[in-house]
Amino acid sequence: MSDFPAHPDAHPDGKLILVVDDEFDVLSAYTMLFEYRGYRVRTAGNGEEALAMAARERPDIVISDYMMPVMDGAQLCLLWRADPDLRHIPFILASAGLLRRDETLPYDTFFRKPVPFEALVAEIARLIAARK
Numbered sequence: 001m002s003d004f005p006a007h008p009d010a011h012p013d014g015k016l017i018l019v020v021d022d023e024f025d026v027l028s029a030y031t032m033l034f035e036y037r038g039y040r041v042r043t044a045g046n047g048e049e050a051l052a053m054a055a056r057e058r059p060d061i062v063i064s065d066y067m068m069p070v071m072d073g074a075q076l077c078l079l080w081r082a083d084p085d086l087r088h089i090p091f092i093l094a095s096a097g098l099l100r101r102d103e104t105l106p107y108d109t110f111f112r113k114p115v116p117f118e119a120l121v122a123e124i125a126r127l128i129a130a131r132k
Contacts, residue, residue, distance in 0.1 A: 015128055016040045018059035020050040020076065022068040030063070033117060039124075047071030051079060054086055060128055063120070065113075066095030074105055081106040090127035092120075 017039050019030045027043040034041045042059065044050040048071045050062065062080065066073040073093050080086050093105065096113035109123050 014038060014040045015060040016042065016057065017124065018042050018044065018050060018053060018062040020044045020047060020062065020064040020068070020073065022046060022065065026065070037121060045070075047073065047076030047079070050076055051083075054080075054089075058085070059089060060131075061090045061092065061124055063092045063094065063124075066093055067097050074102065077105045077107050088131070090131060092123065092127070 017030075017034050019027055019034075019041060020043070021027050021030075022045050027045075031041045031043060042053055042057065044053050046068045047064070050064065051071075053059075054062070064073040064076055071079075073095070077091055077093060080089070080091055090108045091106070092109045092111065093107040094111040094113050094115050101110045108127055111120065111123075
């Protein structure tokens with residue numbers, strides 16, 4: 001956990017967010033910002049790492065970049081939804097490269113990068129609450 005004080009809207013139950021992105025700066029920024037909001041965070045650099053991480057510790061939600069090496073966000077999304085142990089976990093897909101949403105993928109929400117952080121936090125809270 002970071003040394004920042006908790007945000008006033010922090011979630012005391014510490015839901016776990018898995019952030020998947022090949023950009024170290026994105027992973028670092030999201031980790032700091034989400035921890036400040038009271039979330040626990042795990043990170044992965046590609047879809048393959050994300051699946052291995054989810055097998056060890058189930059996240060409450062996943063946020064994945066679309067374009068990554070080894071396994072991209074589209075492949076991860078399809079495998080995530082095909083896995084009976086993961087399919088119920090909300091999946092947010094984000095991309096700076098896609099000009100429009102890929103409606104063939106079974107994600108819950110799509111954001112075009114750069115993602116407005118407050119909108120992302122609100123969507124995370126909505127998807128986690130809807131899952132209960």
